[in-house]
Amino acid sequence: MRRRTGLAIAGAAALAWGEWVNWRWSRALVSSSGGSSTAVVVLGYRNPQSTANLINRWRVRAGIRSITSDGAQKTCVIFSGGATSSGVTEARLMADYAKSVLAFNGTVLLEDQSTTTWENIMHVIPLLEDVDRIKIASQPAHALKARAYLRRQRPDLAERLVRADDYRPGEWMAVKPLLALYGLWTLRGVKAGERKVSLWTAL
Known part of the structure; x- marks a missing residue:
């Protein structure tokens, strides 16, 4: 009984930690910049098949829902990703999914x-x-890694970064601890100061 209770507590702690870490990352290196135009950059993931895979489909949905989370009058979605083993680029696969499955008819750039x-x-x-x-x-x-790279390449543009709708409580909850562990590994080159939660989006 105690062992089961201990495992349950450990499992709950892992889930809570995964949520917290991903929440923090989603709010780092962003501001409350305003304006009438927004660009949503959707980053591709390696995609060996001829249609968008699970990861890319989710990223497209997160990108599309990021449009409606503010009142920007002019918005474009930029799908970013090069050639895959199937010969079609990640950008094209994501754009095709957005249009054919999600019926997105907004401005798309590749x-x-x-x-x-x-x-x-x-x-x-x-x-x-x-x-x-x-x-x-x-x-x-x-996304945090990409924002850090924009900050390094073009700090003036990085000042325009705002939060995308790519974190939601409970979404992918069961695998968030694993995503958090993998994220820590991928972010090993991102400085501690680049991971701090922005004050404007802490709440």
Whole structure:
């Protein structure tokens, strides 16, 4: 009985920790920047098949719902990701899913040259010059890594970063502890100061 209780407590603690870590990451390196135009950058994930995989489908949904979370009058979605083993780019697979399955009919731009997160940011920068707000949609750790890269490459544009709707309490809850552990590994090159929760989005 005690063992079961201990396992239950440990499991609950792991779930709570996964939620907390992902919540913090989703609110780091963002501000409360305002404006009438927003670009939502959806980062691709390696996709060997000819249709969007589970991870890319979720990222597309997170990107699309990030549009409706504010009152921007002009919004574009930028799908970013290079060629896959199927010959179709991640950007194209995500855009096709957004249009054919989610019936998204908004403005879509494709960045189809990048193969790393650093390149994702490098190649989308020209598409971000004229927007007031920038949202990066992915798993929270990956999105934070991308925001840190934008801060390093173009600190002036990084000032326009606002939070995407890529974290929701309870979503992917069972695997969030694993995502948190993987996130800690992927964020090992991101400085501690770049992981701090922004005051504007702490609540």
